[in-house]
Amino acid sequence: MAVREFKAESKKLMEMMIHSIYSQKEIFLRELISNASDAIDKIYYRALTDDAINFDRDHYSIEIKTDKENRMLKISDTGIGMTEEDLEENLGTIAQSGSLNFKSENESKDDHDIIGQFGVGFYSAFMVADKVTVISKALDSDQAFKWESQGIDGYTITTADKDSVGTDIILKLKEDTEDDNYSEYLEEYRLREIIKKYSDFIRYPIKMEVTESRPKKDNDKEFEEVKEVQTINSMVPIWRKNKSELKPEDYENFYKEKHYGFDTPLRYINIQADGMIRYHAILYIPENIPFDYYSKEYEKGLELYSNGVMIMEKCADLLPDYFSFVKGIVDSEDLSLNISREILQQDKQLKLIAKNINHKIKKELQKLLKDDREKYETFFKAFGRQLKYGVYSDFGQHKDDLQDLLMFYSSTEKNRVTLNEYVSRMPEEQKYIYYAVGDSIEKIGKLPQTELVADKGFEILYFTEDIDEFAIKMLQNYKEKAFKSVSSSDLGIEDDTEKKQDEAEEKANKGLFDKMKEVLSDQVKGVRASKRLKSYPVCFATEGEVSIEMEKVLNQMPN
């Protein structure tokens, strides 16, 4: 029997697993149970399209068995099973090689951080086991196969005896050491605890034999130990539960279980819509930016379920780009299950749900801004950029939705301010919303162009991000107040006498200005006298729509 080698990447991951770099070893059980549940899902989908298969929910389950004497832990499922090729393909090659690519690009970070950010998958079994055996019989296959590995050196695949379709994963647990206790994974209470913690919403029963102490039948003063196979998980998904039953921890656990993120969500939204369209949704606003958020790899989307059964892992149509950071699930009984993805995109119901969700997220963010300013600022720090892109994109189509959620630095406040706050503070004589652009708040604060406006006692928005000015160009105005760059030649501040003085001075110095223009040639359009400056001798001003800063950005863009 030939020993087969793991693919190079798999070896690397397995090495990390064997050396147990991940502190929460218990998650191996979550991973194996979720694989079992995925396998049952697969047989369920097949049954939808194949009349020959009868899916009877009662026959589908995951079973956990222990054998203390031999230190064996077995996880069995009645899922779709694996053929010999599947075993080779799926267990010999790492599925989520993305985690390894990411790791090699970020060698400086320690393994701990990185592995912690991914669903670690099947190989996590090697954190607690020194031998892993997989016995599987695939649907439509007469022959069962056994995959076996003691780690890094490789694996074997041989034929095996198994009558029913499904998979058994058998772990030979490692010996206990001073630091690590593996025997606990043979203990009923501990297994039950882990299942409850991570796998409570698995939709199929997770069964295990449990021992219960009960009053004796003939003499209820005495107790006896009764062994009985019980379903450990509650199965009813969180979004089908009554809102009043749910505690914040329930939402947080669900977030973690779903791998939405390893942070604690900043806010969750539980929607139970019962009107024109019926759907349930649990949505989250994360606290931290996902590591790949601003990369091409990031995929937005919500999990889509039809009546408790998952039909799409990431339904992008449910979220606009500017809310692409939102995580969560949507379950609707109004969606038909066997619609293909193409049809799904056209689905009117889906569009209605998307619109509704968009509205709810917006409302929630507005509420957050109102109720918990500090949290909102945390949110904005992470995702504000995305909202500004939202205002800018599609020719400002979404500006009405988003303008109240924007924040900018300001000349008068320590923290970012909203446009509404700015406008509500404007003195009556102030005509415009002023802004200044620069690399940092400090640099903007020193710009000569800001002097006159600041001197008048007018607040100035400080734009430190490239996108800021582009976004407000799309808005054009807010509450009927137009935006005005402090570099603009007409600030709407100088009164008539000042203008006359400027003109007089310009005439008097015509010779000097002409000479300056000549020397600077086509680097400037003109040289003028100005009352704007207080302590600086010169500054740039612009006349057109495009500011100096915008010009810089535009010049950097590839043509």
Ligand code: ADP
């Ligand atoms: P992932 O679940 O993210 O795909 P895993 O490492 O957990 O990655 O599993 C790798 C693959 O092995 C799965 O995609 C699946 O095809 C197969 N697999 C694992 N466990 C089972 C199982 N119990 N039944 C059927 N297939 C399984």
Ligand code: MG
């Ligand atoms: Mg998995």
